[in-house]
Amino acid sequence: MHITELSVADYRNYNHQTVRFGDKINFVVGRNAQGKTNLIEAVYLCSVGKSARTPRDKELVNYEKQRARVKVSVKKSYGDDKVEIVLDKDRGKQITINGMPISRMGELMGVVSTVFFSPDEMRIVKEAPADRRRFMDIALCQMSKTYFYLLTRYNKILAQRNRLLKSGHVTDDALDVWDIQLVDVGSKIIKTRRGFVASLSEAAGSCHAYLTGGEETLVLSYEGIEGDTVEDVQTAFSKRLKSERDKDRLRGYTHSGAHKDDICFTIAGKDIRAFGSQGQQRTASLALKLAEVELVGSRGEYPILLLDDVLSELDLTRQKRLMAKIKDHQTIITCTHIDPQLLDGLTDYNRIFVENAIISME
Template identity: 40%
Template structure:
């Protein structure tokens, strides 16, 4: 899988831009706030349907303009796909795939698979469970679009159930209908997550072992507040979910909030038995995220048959030379887009396997290393 070209009109600080990409490595060099990350953001938008930097689409439109336009051409083993996104300041964005308008946002997922690695990804380790759930949801949705649909349904049911609980005023509270729907969707989410986390845990463990030359053992564990077991199947999960809701109902009535379910799931990362969030050094936290990102690449390749594209947003300066070299070495079969303020840390010598772009104030020029 590779992106052949991108076209931008009035997107962020770009008035009009059209770029053809190298099938392996594309490097964008420039000072901060010049527009490097905007290219990666546009590619991510074509894969996920939303920005990784803002939840407000209107921020993607160039100042003093009414709409922005993105077009990407993607080449796969079997065919080519053209994705177009029109972002309006006053209405919802419109998405087309091969000239056909999408009626459901979820239909975009899977047409372009991406793995994003940015300094913000340290939040996966350092911050709260919502960051780790976002990581899980984004990855599984790309691999398995029906997961996204199930997640959307679950969140709608959860919202309605919370509304009923919030309006509880000591009256008789009948949650049976909402409970049945919540359990049905939620149990499937847990099944999907169990499978995903089991596979990525194995891959991340292998990656981490190689990076640390066997000195560290990384564990990735699924932390469900329903307290499921590894051997539990769908029917077991449904029964445990039902029992958990029954036991916590008095507290939910008191707090006006649904307190159990996959919306409260978490991941635990351990190195040599110690939790990385609490006891890991900054270097260990960065290596954990790097291992996780490399594991994502392999997992997606295994599921869809092709490597996704990799977006590296200003992360090379965050890694020491050993980890930089390991990362570059493992990207031979992956189309990669790198933003950086300087070329030196990349240690790339062959001019035949990359395109180098200079970015300055919304203008991009092709360069060559001397």
């Protein structure tokens, strides 16, 4: 899929602006603090329903205005879609898809499918496991509404179980009831994530080999409750909850489950989460995102790749390899300047200029 048009009104530093994108590489160029990331953020908002930078929707509304509006039109192999989001400082957020208001966030998942990458995301390999889980969840939610609903349900059950544990007076029978639900939903999530990471490993390995010129081999593996089938995971998860019940009661917290999963990244047998160089960790993060694009694309529509300010983090050779890898699908890439050598050999690209929240095309 690709975005044909984005309109913003009173969003961040923008007044009213509309931008048309090409279906291949789009460079969004401008000096610092002009509104480049704000544009990418607006696209991401229409994809995931929230910003990647802040959990507080109010911050997205222009300081001096009451309400912001963002509209995205996407073209797909079969048909087009329009997503519109209105953010009101008092009334909150309203999302419409093709003019119809939605009542559940799950309805938005996959309508505008994106993969987002920024310098912050480059730390995904070395940061906390929660960041890697967030990566899996955002990817999987866009691929499957069922996954989104499972995850929402899991988080509710987990919160409830933790509340009971913290209350200090919960019977074994009451906990049993919550455990059955946690195991049922959690095992489906774990099984899905395990399959996802296995497919991703292959794609990430080949993207990584391409970016590094074949110098190193990247392997991903899933770390979580064991089991190849949902039933196997259920058995292991159930056993784990039982054996850790005393510990859970003592600390008022559930020690095992899908909320503890992680992805391990290894190069030449070494866990690069802990032992990788900064360059290795960055390149592995980028390979991971490119692999996500490939994987999602191979199963249906290619997602839109959003690259915020990542060129400055890569040397020219890697920048060129990155361009070669992404040139066939839509990418929106922000930067303060483009090395002319990077454009050598690139035929199909757009340049969009942003200055003080005013957009102009080449």
